[in-house]
Amino acid sequence: MSDLIDDIIERHVNIDRDGLIPLLQEIQSSQGFLSEDAIIRIGASMDLPTSKIYGVATFYDQFRFEPKGKVHFQICHGTSCHINHSIRILQELERLLKIKPGQTTRDGMFSVDATSCMGACSLSSVIKVNDTYFHDVSPADLKEIIEKYKSNPLNA
Ligand code: FES
Structure with a gap:
């Protein structure tokens, strides 16, 4: 995995702050998240402190710093879903799983x-x-969805 990170960084030589986002996106796409090791390597290649790289990455909610779980929930917060209470869905999911967006449960599930x-x-x-879309979702639907995936994470 480290070689892959080096390869990606080498393709993004002499980048500025604007070029940092595509680099972070490419690394996240290859790893599924931005590891501490990747952040350190990026900082070293750009001659910037690691805190600066984290500062940029944490500004955007597209980046995550933990590996995804076996069951990965994506909650749409676009305008239409927002109007249809996506925040309540996210809050209920946070309550049930005891994690926030960008986080993974301790058991990796x-x-x-x-x-x-x-x-x-x-x-x-x-x-x-995972790869399945659910529509017209309400907060009350989440418990059942979680239980379904808990018993069969990959083929619910
Ligand atoms: S806002 Fe378009 S699918 Fe959620």
């Missing part, structure tokens, strides 16, 4: 992210669990 529009606004609120 569940993780949560808030995402931009998933392109199915007329079906809002929309959530995605």
Whole structure:
């Protein structure tokens, strides 16, 4: 994995702050998250303190710093889903799983992210669990969805 990070960093030589975002995106896409090791390597390659790299990355909610769980929830917070109470869905998920967006449960089973529009606004609120989309979701639906995936994380 480290070699892959080095390869990606080498393709982004002489970048400025604007170029940092695509670099972080590419590394996250290859690893599934931004590891501490990757952040340190990026800082070293740009001659910037690690805190600066974290400062930029944490500004954007697209970046996560922990590996995803076996069951990954994505909660749409686009306009249409927002109007249809996506915040309440996210709050209920946080309550049930005891994690915030960007975090993973200690057992590695569940993780949560808030995402931009998933392109199915007329079906809002929309959530995605691993590769499956759920529409017209309400907070009351979450317990059942979690239980279903808990017993069969990959093929619920
Ligand atoms: S706003 Fe949620 S799918 Fe478009």
